[in-house]
Amino acid sequence: MFNTVLVANRGEIAVRVIRTLRAMGLRSAAVYSDADAGSPHVAAADVAVRLGPAPAAHSYLDIEAILSACRAVGAQAVHPGYGFLSENVDFARALQAAGITFIGPPVQAINLMGDKIRAKNHVTAHQVPTTPGIAEPGLDDAALAAAAAGVGYPLLIKPSAGGGGKGMVEVRSPEDLPEALASARRTAAAAFGDDTLFLERLVPSPRHIEVQILADAHGTVLHLGERECSLQRRHQKVIEEAPSPLVDAALRSRLGAAAVAAAASVGYVGAGTVEFLLSDANPDEFYFMEMNTRLQVEHPVTEQVVRVRGERLDLVAWQVRIAAGQPLDFGQEEVGWQGHAIEARLYAEDPAAGFLPSIGTVGKLRLPGHVRVDAALREGQQISPHYDPMLAKVIADGPDRPAALRALDRALADTVVLGVKTNIEYLRLLLADPDVAAGNLDTTLIERRSFEFRRISAAELALAAHLLSPEPGTGPWAADGWRPGAPAPRRLQLEADGGLVEVDLAAGAALVDGEPHRLLDTPNGVQVDGQLAHISWAREGDTLWLGSAGWSTAVRRRGRREQVPEGAGAAGVSPHVSSPMPGTVIAVKAADGDAVTAGQVLLIVEAMKMEHQLASPADGIVRMPALKPGDLVTTKQTLATIEPSADDGHTRKDQHG
Incomplete structure (x- = not known):
C-alpha cells in the first residue's frame, strides 16, 4: 500500500478523496491554485503544494507542475478525481514514466475509451449495441454536413474527446447545422484540446442510464448496478438516482453484462462507468454511448445503495486498493442493493436569469446534517469564475424512492448559501414536478419545464431596508434612523428581483410601496409585523442576502434611482x-x-x-x-x-x- 497519495483536483471531490485516504491511514497531499489557497480541500489534506495562478491551464492542467508536486511530497500515487486530468492519457503516461502510480485504468484503456469514435467502433466489434450514426475520425464540417442527411434529423453532434456533455449540440434541421458544428468545435477545442466531431441519430424520449464498473488487475470485472441520469439541462446532469425507476432485475442484468463486456474488452482496471441510452418507449433497446474511465460525480448514489455482505462500499477505497495491486475480494453474486438514493447538484447559478453562473463571496452557509453532503464550502470563501460552478452534492437515501425524494427535499430546504445565486429553489421545484415524482423521466424533461420562482415579499423588503439602513461598517443593529424620541425618517431605494422599490423608514416602521410594516429589534432577532423573521441573512457593503427554506435573493441599496439610458428598443430596455x-x-x-x-x-x-x-x-x-x-x-x-x-x-x- 502507498504511504502518500496526491489528489490532483480541487473542491468537493478532493475533500471526498482525502476523507477516504485518512480513513485508510494514508498521508494525503493536496494541490491548489492561487484562487484556492484558502479552500477547504487545502485545509483537509496533510500537506499542500501550490501549482500556479488561477487559470486551470496554468495550475490544475499543468502536468509538469503536478509531477513536481509529487516529487516535493514524496507521493507514490495520484488520484485524479474527475474532470481536469482524470482522463488525460498524456498525464497517465507521464506518471508512469516517473514511476508514480495512477489511480485509474491502464493507459491503453484511457486512450481507447477516451476517444468516442474509437470507443464506439471498438465495442461494436464486441457485440455491444451502439446508436446509429456516423463515427469516423478526421471528418470536416463539409463531410459531416454531407453525412447528416443519411443519419437523419433530428440528430446530435458529439465531440470525440472529453465528456460531461460539453460540446454536444442537438440539431433539428439542415439550416441549423453549420452554426451548431462551429459551436461544438469551439467548445470541444477549448475543453478538450480536440475538436473532432461525429454524428448520432437522436433517440426519442431518451433515458440516460449508466452502469458502475469495478475491475481489478487479476481478471475480475463486475458491475454495481445502474444509475438514472436522465434529468439533465444542456446535457449536464442535475439530479441522479440509484436504482433507476425504469430498470427491473432482468434489464439490470442485461445492462450489467453489456457494461462488463465493454470494460473487459479494453482490459479495464479500477472504477469506471459505461453509459447507455434507452428509449423510454422501448427500454429493452439500449445503446452504448461512452465509457468514462474515471470516478463519476454521481458515484455517491451507488455507494448509498450497493451492499456487499451487508456492508456499503467505498468506491475510492477500492480504487486505491486496486491501484496498489489488491484483488477484489467479492464476486458478482455477492453484490446486492438496498433502498434508494438521490443526489442533487448544488450550483452557483441563477436559474431565473437563464442559469447564468454566479460569482461572489459566501457570507452565510448552512448545510443539512441529516443526509450525506459532499462539499468544499466555508463562509468567506470566494466563488471563482475560473472553475466549474458546482458547489456541493446533497445525497439523500431511504427505504424506497418516495422516501428518498422527501428526504432530499427536506435537506435542500435546510440548505442556506448566501452571497451567490444558487439553484436550490429550482431543485426543489424540479423534485415536486409530477413526472419527476412518478419517475417518468427523459433527458428532455427539464427543457420542457418552466417554473415560477418565489419573489421577495413586502415584509421581507421592509426587513431588508432595516438591515441595510446603517452605513457600511456600523453593524446591522446600529441606531442610525432608530433613535429613541423623535423619529428620523429616511428613504432608501432598494434593488430586488430585477426592479427598484422605495422604502420609507421611521422609528419602528417601514413603508413599502405605501404598505406599512412594523419593525422591532429583540434579543432573538427582528420582529416584522409582530412575528419573528425566521430568515438567514448576510451583508456585504450595500448588498444584503436573504434566505429561507431553500430560497435566497439579494437586495441592493442604491443612493438614488438609476436612469435607464437613452437608446434603441422598447421603453425601459437598455441599449x-x-x-x-x-x-x-x-x-x-x-x-x-x-x-x-x-x-x-x-x-x-x-x-x-x-x-x-x-x-x-x-x-x-x-x-x-x-x-x-x-x-x-x-x-x-x-x-x-x-x-x-x-x-x-x-x-x-x-x-x-
Whole structure:
C-alpha cells in the first residue's frame, strides 16, 4: 500500500478523496491554485503544494507542475478525481514514466475509451449495441454536413474527446447545422484540446442510464448496478438516482453484462462507468454511448445503495486498493442493493436569469446534517469564475424512492448559501414536478419545464431596508434612523428581483410601496409585523442576502434611482450589451456599424466553462470596440451599444454582407 497519495483536483471531490485516504491511514497531499489557497480541500489534506495562478491551464492542467508536486511530497500515487486530468492519457503516461502510480485504468484503456469514435467502433466489434450514426475520425464540417442527411434529423453532434456533455449540440434541421458544428468545435477545442466531431441519430424520449464498473488487475470485472441520469439541462446532469425507476432485475442484468463486456474488452482496471441510452418507449433497446474511465460525480448514489455482505462500499477505497495491486475480494453474486438514493447538484447559478453562473463571496452557509453532503464550502470563501460552478452534492437515501425524494427535499430546504445565486429553489421545484415524482423521466424533461420562482415579499423588503439602513461598517443593529424620541425618517431605494422599490423608514416602521410594516429589534432577532423573521441573512457593503427554506435573493441599496439610458428598443430596455461575468471572448459575430436586429448574437463569451451568447436588445446600429477572440472581459463591462437606425430607414451597410 502507498504511504502518500496526491489528489490532483480541487473542491468537493478532493475533500471526498482525502476523507477516504485518512480513513485508510494514508498521508494525503493536496494541490491548489492561487484562487484556492484558502479552500477547504487545502485545509483537509496533510500537506499542500501550490501549482500556479488561477487559470486551470496554468495550475490544475499543468502536468509538469503536478509531477513536481509529487516529487516535493514524496507521493507514490495520484488520484485524479474527475474532470481536469482524470482522463488525460498524456498525464497517465507521464506518471508512469516517473514511476508514480495512477489511480485509474491502464493507459491503453484511457486512450481507447477516451476517444468516442474509437470507443464506439471498438465495442461494436464486441457485440455491444451502439446508436446509429456516423463515427469516423478526421471528418470536416463539409463531410459531416454531407453525412447528416443519411443519419437523419433530428440528430446530435458529439465531440470525440472529453465528456460531461460539453460540446454536444442537438440539431433539428439542415439550416441549423453549420452554426451548431462551429459551436461544438469551439467548445470541444477549448475543453478538450480536440475538436473532432461525429454524428448520432437522436433517440426519442431518451433515458440516460449508466452502469458502475469495478475491475481489478487479476481478471475480475463486475458491475454495481445502474444509475438514472436522465434529468439533465444542456446535457449536464442535475439530479441522479440509484436504482433507476425504469430498470427491473432482468434489464439490470442485461445492462450489467453489456457494461462488463465493454470494460473487459479494453482490459479495464479500477472504477469506471459505461453509459447507455434507452428509449423510454422501448427500454429493452439500449445503446452504448461512452465509457468514462474515471470516478463519476454521481458515484455517491451507488455507494448509498450497493451492499456487499451487508456492508456499503467505498468506491475510492477500492480504487486505491486496486491501484496498489489488491484483488477484489467479492464476486458478482455477492453484490446486492438496498433502498434508494438521490443526489442533487448544488450550483452557483441563477436559474431565473437563464442559469447564468454566479460569482461572489459566501457570507452565510448552512448545510443539512441529516443526509450525506459532499462539499468544499466555508463562509468567506470566494466563488471563482475560473472553475466549474458546482458547489456541493446533497445525497439523500431511504427505504424506497418516495422516501428518498422527501428526504432530499427536506435537506435542500435546510440548505442556506448566501452571497451567490444558487439553484436550490429550482431543485426543489424540479423534485415536486409530477413526472419527476412518478419517475417518468427523459433527458428532455427539464427543457420542457418552466417554473415560477418565489419573489421577495413586502415584509421581507421592509426587513431588508432595516438591515441595510446603517452605513457600511456600523453593524446591522446600529441606531442610525432608530433613535429613541423623535423619529428620523429616511428613504432608501432598494434593488430586488430585477426592479427598484422605495422604502420609507421611521422609528419602528417601514413603508413599502405605501404598505406599512412594523419593525422591532429583540434579543432573538427582528420582529416584522409582530412575528419573528425566521430568515438567514448576510451583508456585504450595500448588498444584503436573504434566505429561507431553500430560497435566497439579494437586495441592493442604491443612493438614488438609476436612469435607464437613452437608446434603441422598447421603453425601459437598455441599449447596452455587457458581459455577465469575467470571461474570455471566443467569437465575434458583428462589427462596429453593422445593422442588427433584436435577439441577434453579437459575440460569445466563455466563463465558468460555459458559453454565453450576448445578443442585441433591439433593432439598430451596433457600436462596439475592436474585440477579438481571446480578449478578456470583466463583469458588467459594456461590450456593445445599440443606436437607433436613421429616421429615413437607411442604415449603414452591414460590413459582413
